[in-house]
Amino acid sequence: MKYCFGVDIGGTTVKIGLFTTEGELLDKWEIKTRTENKGEAILPDIAESLKEKMEEKQIDREEMSGIGIGIPAPVSADGIVQNTANLGWGYKEVKRELEELTGMRVAVGNDANVAALGEMWLGAGKGKKDMIMVTLGTGVGGGVIVNGQPLVGAHGAGGEIGHLCVNYEETDHCGCGNTGCLEQYASATGITRLAQKRLEKDDAKTSLRGQKLSAKAVFDALKEGDQVAEEIVEEFGAYLGHAMANLAAVADPSVIVIGGGVSKAGEILLGYVEKNFKEKAFFANKDTEFVLATLGNDAGICGAAKLIL
Amino acid sequence: MKYCFGVDIGGTTVKIGLFTTEGELLDKWEIKTRTENKGEAILPDIAESLKEKMEEKQIDREEMSGIGIGIPAPVSADGIVQNTANLGWGYKEVKRELEELTGMRVAVGNDANVAALGEMWLGAGKGKKDMIMVTLGTGVGGGVIVNGQPLVGAHGAGGEIGHLCVNYEETDHCGCGNTGCLEQYASATGITRLAQKRLEKDDAKTSLRGQKLSAKAVFDALKEGDQVAEEIVEEFGAYLGHAMANLAAVADPSVIVIGGGVSKAGEILLGYVEKNFKEKAFFANKDTEFVLATLGNDAGICGAAKLIL
Numbered sequence: 001m002k003y004c005f006g007v008d009i010g011g012t013t014v015k016i017g018l019f020t021t022e023g024e025l026l027d028k029w030e031i032k033t034r035t036e037n038k039g040e041a042i043l044p045d046i047a048e049s050l051k052e053k054m055e056e057k058q059i060d061r062e063e064m065s066g067i068g069i070g071i072p073a074p075v076s077a078d079g080i081v082q083n084t085a086n087l088g089w090g091y092k093e094v095k096r097e098l099e100e101l102t103g104m105r106v107a108v109g110n111d112a113n114v115a116a117l118g119e120m121w122l123g124a125g126k127g128k129k130d131m132i133m134v135t136l137g138t139g140v141g142g143g144v145i146v147n148g149q150p151l152v153g154a155h156g157a158g159g160e161i162g163h164l165c166v167n168y169e170e171t172d173h174c175g176c177g178n179t180g181c182l183e184q185y186a187s188a189t190g191i192t193r194l195a196q197k198r199l200e201k202d203d204a205k206t207s208l209r210g211q212k213l214s215a216k217a218v219f220d221a222l223k224e225g226d227q228v229a230e231e232i233v234e235e236f237g238a239y240l241g242h243a244m245a246n247l248a249a250v251a252d253p254s255v256i257v258i259g260g261g262v263s264k265a266g267e268i269l270l271g272y273v274e275k276n277f278k279e280k281a282f283f284a285n286k287d288t289e290f291v292l293a294t295l296g297n298d299a300g301i302c303g304a305a306k307l308i309l
Numbered sequence: 310m311k312y313c314f315g316v317d318i319g320g321t322t323v324k325i326g327l328f329t330t331e332g333e334l335l336d337k338w339e340i341k342t343r344t345e346n347k348g349e350a351i352l353p354d355i356a357e358s359l360k361e362k363m364e365e366k367q368i369d370r371e372e373m374s375g376i377g378i379g380i381p382a383p384v385s386a387d388g389i390v391q392n393t394a395n396l397g398w399g400y401k402e403v404k405r406e407l408e409e410l411t412g413m414r415v416a417v418g419n420d421a422n423v424a425a426l427g428e429m430w431l432g433a434g435k436g437k438k439d440m441i442m443v444t445l446g447t448g449v450g451g452g453v454i455v456n457g458q459p460l461v462g463a464h465g466a467g468g469e470i471g472h473l474c475v476n477y478e479e480t481d482h483c484g485c486g487n488t489g490c491l492e493q494y495a496s497a498t499g500i501t502r503l504a505q506k507r508l509e510k511d512d513a514k515t516s517l518r519g520q521k522l523s524a525k526a527v528f529d530a531l532k533e534g535d536q537v538a539e540e541i542v543e544e545f546g547a548y549l550g551h552a553m554a555n556l557a558a559v560a561d562p563s564v565i566v567i568g569g570g571v572s573k574a575g576e577i578l579l580g581y582v583e584k585n586f587k588e589k590a591f592f593a594n595k596d597t598e599f600v601l602a603t604l605g606n607d608a609g610i611c612g613a614a615k616l617i618l
Contacts, residue, residue, distance in 0.1 A: 074593060077456070130463040144559060146460050146467075147386070153455075153561020154439040157593035160558045165551065165589055176591060242474065249469045250453060250556060252462020280474055282485060284383060284466035 004065040004308050005050055006118075008111065008300030009033060010072060011086035014046060017301035018053060021065055021309055023122050027053070028301060039088030047101035066105030067098065068307030070114030070300045074156035079108035107307040111300055113150035113159055115259070116143025118303030123295040124257045132244070132253045133293065134161055136262035139175070140183040140190070144251050151251075162187070166243050185239035188262050191215040195232050204228050219265035233272050241276025248277075248285040259293025267292065313374040313617050314359055315427075317420065317609030318342060319381060320395035323355060326610035327362060330374055330618055332431050336362070337610060348397030356410035375414030376407065377616030379423030379609045383465035388417035416616040420609055422459035422468055424568070425452025427612030432604040433566045441553070441562045442602065443470055445571035448484070449492040449499070453560050460560075470556065471496070475548045494548040497571050500524040504541050513537050528574035542581050550585025557586075557594040568602025576601065 001021055008015040010033060017028040031049050034041040050067065054060075071094065073084040079095025098106045109117070116125075116133035125131040129148045135141040142161030144151040151158040162183035163176050170180035172193075184190050195213045199206070206228035207221050221229035244256055256277075263269060274290045281288065295302055310330055317324040319342060326337040340358050343350040359376065363369075380403065382393040388404025407415045418426070425434075425442035434440040438457045444450040451470030453460040460467040471492035472485050479489035481502075493499050504522045508515070515537035516530050530538035553565055565586075572578060583599045590597065604611055 128463075130467075146455055146462075147458070149456070151455050151460075151560065154437075154563035154597075155561055155593045157591070158439075158455075158559065158561040160561070160591050160593070163558045163591040164555045168551065178589060178591070242477065246473045246555065247559060249472045250467065250559060251460065252464055252467040252469070254463035280487060282466070282469050282472040282487070284464045284469070288463075 001065040002063045003059055004305050005067045006301035006303070006305030006307075007046055007067060007069040008114070008304055009042065009046075009069060009087065010111075011035070014042070015297065015301050016046070016049060016053075017298070017305060018057070019302075019305040023302075025298070025302070027057070028298070029053075033087065035086070035088040037088070038090065039084075042087060042089075043094070043098050043101060047098065050102060061103060064104055066107065066308040067102065068107045068109070068114070068304035069094065069098065070109055070111040070304045070307075072111045075108050075110050075152075076156045077152055079106065105308060109150060109152070109304070109307050110143075110156060110159075112141035113143040113152065114303035114307060115141075115299040116145050116159070116257070116303065117150055117306050118295055118299035118301070119257050119259065119293050120145050120148070120303075121306040122302045123299060124291045124293050125255050128253075128255050130251065130253045131255050131257060132161070132247055132251055133257040133259060134240070134244070135260035136186055136188065136258065137260040138188055140187045141260070144247075145253075146251065161243070161247065164243050164246065166239050182239060182243045186236055186243075186262075188215040191218055191232065191236050191262065194235055198228060198232050198235075215262050216265070219269070223268065233269075237272030238276045241273045242280050244273065244277050245280035245282070245285070248288050249282045252285060253288060255289040255291060257291055257293050259296075259299065263292050310374040311372045312368055313614050314376045315610035315612070315614030315616075316355055316376060316378040317423070317613055318351065318355075318378060318396065319420075320344065323351070324606065324610050325355070325358060325362075326607070326614060327366070328611075328614040332611075334607070334611070336366070337607070338362075342396065344395065344397040346397070347399065348393070351396060351398075352403070352407050352410060356407065359411060370412060373413055375416065375617040376411060377416045377418070377423070377613035378403065378407065379418055379420040379613045379616075381420045384417050384419050384461075385465045386461055388415065414617060418459060418461070418613070418616050419452075419465060419468075421450035422452040422461065423612035423616060424450075424608040425454050425468070425566070425612065426459055426615050427604055427608035427610070428566050428568065428602050429454050429457070429612075430615040431611045432608060433600045433602050434564050437562075437564050439560065439562045440564050440566060441470070441556055441560055442566040442568060443495075443549070443553070444569035444602075445495055445497065445567065446569040447497055449496045450569070453556075454562075455560065470552070473552050473555065475552045491548060491552045495545055495552075495571075497524040500527055500541065500545050500571065503544050507537060507541050507544075524571050525574070528578070532577065542578075546581025547585045550582045551589045553582065553586050554589035554591070554594070557597050558591045561594060562597060564598045564600060566600055566602050568605075568608065572601050
């Protein structure tokens with residue numbers, strides 16, 4: 001076996017990578033995600049695209065280890081999805097269907113868990129076996145790697161870090177229906193919300209007033225020494241750091257990897273999270289390392305490929 | 310292979326069980342834990358006791374799968390302990406030493422993780438692969454089972470449920486040095502502390518006044534319809550239920566098993582925990598089952614035996 005495919009299905013595009021089994025990314029490309037008619041074309045489109053690539057590269061099926069896929073939904077260990085928010089699928093036996101379409105072995109995982117696996121295999125968690133990845137984007141996603149394997153759970157909903165309750169006093173609701181979820185404070189929209197609330201609190205001078213608020217604007221102001229921006233980031237860091245301390249008490253990782261759009265703020269972000277983490281971490285976990293994700297959008301295809309190996 | 314030993318080392322006694330590999334407990338007994346001289350006699354005493362039992366039962370070494378051991382300390386995946394609070398051991402290569410003493414295969418785990426494994430194999434979690442066990446004793450211990458295996462973690466400190474922070478406003482300190490740990494509200498001593506604080510708050514009439522406060526006294530009063538006792542149990546249930554909701558968002562178990570001395574209060578306890586759990590659980594986890602542990606003190610030897618199989 002020399003090669004494998006890593007496939008990362010999103011609501012708009014499907015990202016695909018061709019890898020050697022040693023982890024070299026030989027080629028990557030995208031196809032459109034056709035979600036119409038309950039997403040019935042998605043898997044056939046993928047199968048067709050993989051077949052074309054194998055013909056182009058003159059790769060035989062016997063040289064392929066198989067196909068790993070990440071999906072934006074809970075996935076059971078046997079590759080079955082019950083429902084998806086943005087692919088159009090209801091109940092779908094993804095593993096079985098794609099195996100029938102391609103004649104190759106298929107492994108399926110949740111996209112956040114798969115991205116975590118990618119960072120462990122080829123990115124910021126390289127060489128580690130116990131890792132937490134937090135993805136700070138529009139929402140907060142996550143993946144927990146235990147002894148080299150993603151924590152899938154009984155409903156395929158393991159690692160839902162964004163919905164840890166971090167504030168029992170909160171009255172605003174999270175998209176999930178609960179109140180006080182980490183996602184309400186540590187996602188891009190959460191940070192914007194913290195900023196909005198801070199600006200409304202008093203009329204402290206800050207460069208954030210009069211501009212469109214965003215997580216990026218807050219971190220940019222922080223880097224220019226803005227005091228109010230620092231208060232906002234400190235609050236974000238406390239929520240995220242304390243949540244990670246609780247998570248570490250359970251999962252005992254050697255490294256916590258922070259990725260997603262918000263992490264583009266860079267190393268400055270890690271300090272605020274790590275300081276608050278250390279303040280509340282159980283003694284056995286105080287030396288847990290914090291690092292930024294390094295694979296960006298490729299984490300999904302990398303982790304998907306690793307799933308099948 | 311027909312048989313295996315499960316060994317549960319505690320600070321006072323070592324519990325030992327002889328099992329068939331199918332999970333039948335054929336015999337169990339205890340020996341004293343000799344902690345003097347840095348606990349140097351503990352492993353030789355165990356080896357001697359196992360040898361005697363095999364002679365008594367006329368079992369050959371070839372019929373033995375091996376020996377599983379639970380230890381009251383973090384244990385790495387390769388069976389090494391860095392330190393123990395109550396056995397006298399510092400750094401100790403438990404697996405290697407006991408293998409040399411007995412000539413049999415040895416697997417070592419943390420006692421709380423091992424007890425969880427026992428309940429999964431032969432007790433309240435039978436047939437389940439994703440499970441959380443919470444042990445409410447003097448402290449709060451726990452074990453998280455992921456896909457049939459205990460979550461060990463990078464430092465052997467996985468599943469430290471008792472040190473999840475559940476109250477960021479707390480000013481009293483937990484034994485671990487932090488503030489607001491679950492153990493401060495849900496252990497036997499934690500419940501006593503909640504009761505003490507409640508009684509001091511006002512002079513509400515309750516049968517708890519004038520008697521020695523304990524978790525048992527609180528649950529006994531609850532069963533007799535005492536209103537103040539119910540408030541205390543409700544508070545306990547909120548802390549434990551909310552902590553389990555957070556834990557479930559990460560570990561996604563199908564069942565949460567509650568054991569330890571406090572759980573002797575019986576089924577009445579589960580209702581208070583489950584109600585609060587459902588209030589805060591992520592939607593994918595709302596159907597998680599709550600059950601009482603069934604193996605009592607045998608959970609440790611059962612799980613230890615399972616470790617080696």
